[in-house]
Amino acid sequence: MGKSLGAEMSDRIWPKEGWTRVPFWVYTDPDVYQRELDLFFYGPSWNYVALDCEIPQIGSYKRSWIGERQVVVVRGEGGRVHVWENRCAHRGARLCWKNKGREESFTCPYHQWNFALDGTLQGVPLKRGVLKKGGMPADFDNVDHGLTPLRVHVEGGSIWASFRLDGPSFEEYSGSQVLANMRRLFSGRKLKLLGYSRQRIPSNWKLYFENLKDPYHATLLHSFLITFGLWRADTQSETLPEISGHSIMVSRNVGRKAGDANPELTRAKDSLLLHDVDTVTPRPEFEDGKVVAVTHFPSVIMHQQANTLGMRHVIPKGVDSFELAWTFFGYEDDDPAMARLRVRHANLYGPAGYVAMEDGEVLSESQNGAHHNDGHSAVVEMGGREIGKQDHMVTEVLIRAFYHHYRQAMGL
Ligand SMILES: [Fe+2]
Structure with missing residues (x-):
């Protein structure tokens, strides 16, 4: 397992507020990073x-x-x-x-x-x-x-590996809630590869997981989503924190357009029109009507957004950079119209689309802000200071749950 709790890290002290703070050194310290690799990626994880x-x-x-x-x-x-x-x-x-x-x-x-x-x-x-x-x-x-x-x-068509031959089973490692949500996408229905894209983001790899545990930013940063009715601050949603580091973010995509937005949602840009409405008009699928993003720690986010399905593989490249390798897929029995929608929506959400581009940009700015600022911390108090299931999206509870797990695992 490489270095045990290094002497280098022993002077690192977590802020006294606990899981509502994230000290910036978790994003910049090379010793912390090395320990994460040994513990999470090369350890008993899947x-x-x-x-x-x-x-x-x-x-x-x-x-x-x-x-x-x-x-x-x-x-x-x-x-x-x-x-x-x-x-x-x-x-x-x-x-x-x-x-x-x-x-x-x-x-x-x-x-x-x-x-x-x-x-x-x-x-x-x-x-x-x-x-x-x-x-x-x-x-x-x-x-x-x-x-x-x-x-x-x-x-169900997704392949997982572990360096530890004697670690927990995949089921034990994933936990029942994550498995149940994974099996919506990987039900045994034969998958069809639709394509790849890759991007390099100059930020610590954990910031990406946090981005997918953060429904709060979705309507604020991504004004495209509310403008075209794909996501709103009052979207019915659920956040399910897992003490394992995984998490599940659920919303119900009602497909309301900006005109229905309640008055507080002033960021909707009513004057904008899209010539190709297919791009923002998902076709309902999955009987439960949910849109789910599952973060499976430490390697991947499994996303279903509009009709695009994909694996976002997080590949760390040093303490302040990671590669995000997207694999887009559908099902072999998709009809041609659905196959086409999946690709269109992949363009919408993927690295060159309207959403991921903005995330990459703000994550690199968060990384810049963390540099040379060991004494400062991020504040994650939205939705209260506790950890538990919540039924709205104005919350950072998944980030708090993640750092609760992280501190225990890292001995910090
Ligand atoms: Fe985002």
């Missing part, structure tokens, strides 16, 4: 790595990330999914340099050690030497030199 539909055939693979470590997700013999670390068992070089593809086996470019789809070592060039000189010792056994395997769980 991390999202791919969708089943991305690796359809035997030998299909996808390169993925858990924290800053690279893994490869491969469909092996018999259709079984393997995940192994992208690090040659010989000298540590990366075996796989492409994000996606199909191979019969994997060969390290350095000394051409060759590994089967499941990560076992199959071939070592010049293993017996040349002209009876050199080669591996006689007792060198390939079986002892496979790639580092991860534990794998497939949940």
Whole structure:
């Protein structure tokens, strides 16, 4: 698990107000960051790595990330999914340099050690030497030199991996509420890959999770949402904090237009007209009528927004930067009109759309504000100082619940 509670961190003291404050050093301290990687990503957590539909055939693979470590997700013999670390068992070089593809086996470019789809070592060039000189010792056994395997769980078409072979099961780790909400999207209905986008956001990775635990900002920052009736401050909603770090944000998209907005919602820009109304007109789906965003700590946000469905994979790149890898999907049995809506709404919400662009911008500004400000803290008191289920969106309760969990886990 790397460094235990480092001496470096022992002088870090959480503000006396507790979970209603977030000290800015959690976003900037490299020792805190290293401990997060060891504890959360490389520890007993389950991390999202791919969708089943991305690796359809035997030998299909996808390169993925858990924290800053690279893994490869491969469909092996018999259709079984393997995940192994992208690090040659010989000298540590990366075996796989492409994000996606199909191979019969994997060969390290350095000394051409060759590994089967499941990560076992199959071939070592010049293993017996040349002209009876050199080669591996006689007792060198390939079986002892496979790639580092991860534990794998497939949940209704989503693939998860854990570095800890003896940790909790995926079900235990996720908890019943998160599982139930995940299974709305991953019910076993066959998934269809619609596309990818990637963006680099110059902020600490946790700020992104906080953004998806923060319904308060949605109508204030994203005036587009209220202008076109996709979200309002009085939208019926629920926030379900989990002490595990996961959370669930539920709203009921009533599709009211700006004209119905109550008088306090003055940010609606009535004069704006959109020529293409399909972009802001979701078709009802899911019998419960809910719109749900599930944050599965520490690796992914599973979103359903209008008709777009997606995995937002959070890949930390140092204490003050992360990559957000979006995978958009639908279902194989979607009719053509729905398939088209999913892509249109992906454009609306994705990195170049009207929503994520604004989030990326404010997160980088929050990061700037945190730098060189160890003595200051963020205030998260909206919706009261307590932690519990709430039935409105004017709240920061999910952020408080997250930091309650975080402090316990980090020993802070
Ligand atoms: Fe946002």
